[in-house]
Amino acid sequence: xxxxxxxxxxxxxxxxxxxxxxxxxxxxxxxxxxxxxxxxxxxxxxxxxxxxxxxxxxxxxxxxxxxxxxxxxxxxxxxxxxxxxxxxxxxxxxxxxxxxxxxxxxxxxxxxxxxxxxxxxxxxxxxxx
Numbered sequence: 001x002x003x004x005x006x007x008x009x010x011x012x013x014x015x016x017x018x019x020x021x022x023x024x025x026x027x028x029x030x031x032x033x034x035x036x037x038x039x040x041x042x043x044x045x046x047x048x049x050x051x052x053x054x055x056x057x058x059x060x061x062x063x064x065x066x067x068x069x070x071x072x073x074x075x076x077x078x079x080x081x082x083x084x085x086x087x088x089x090x091x092x093x094x095x096x097x098x099x100x101x102x103x104x105x106x107x108x109x110x111x112x113x114x115x116x117x118x119x120x121x122x123x124x125x126x127x128x129x
Contacts, residue, residue, distance in 0.1 A: 004087055005080040007119050008101045008109035012037050017045055017068045024067050025053050035098040035110055038071045044107045046071030049098045077102050078111065087116050 013027050017040045024036050028050060035049040048071045056070050076096055078087055080103045090099060091113045101109040 002084050002119055004078060004082050004084065004101055004111055007115050008080060008111045010109045012110045014039050015067055017066065019067045021053060021056065021065050021067055024048055034112065037100055037107055038067050044077065044100055047076055047098055047100050051097050076100060080108060084116050084119060087111055
């Protein structure tokens, strides 16, 4: 079984609290990513994903609100040294699609449920061979 550090998306885009949701959406589009981390005073405050933005649009919330109004809170973090099974359990428990990855308390990347499932399936196929 792989570790999270093997599949995380490194060098995530980080926006400060107060960033307009429309700005975050533009950054995601420009960088072809599905989430951004949100920081407050240099510390991880949360994460905003494409799904969060779509939900706010579906609920007819204005896009000029700040990212912290829809972000997931910082409990959606996982240490890079954890196993993929730990990430799977967290994704299931939190019903999230993206989790911030930390190492020694510092944010270092993002892991997507899609990446975990792809890696897990790939590992299962390799075990059958």
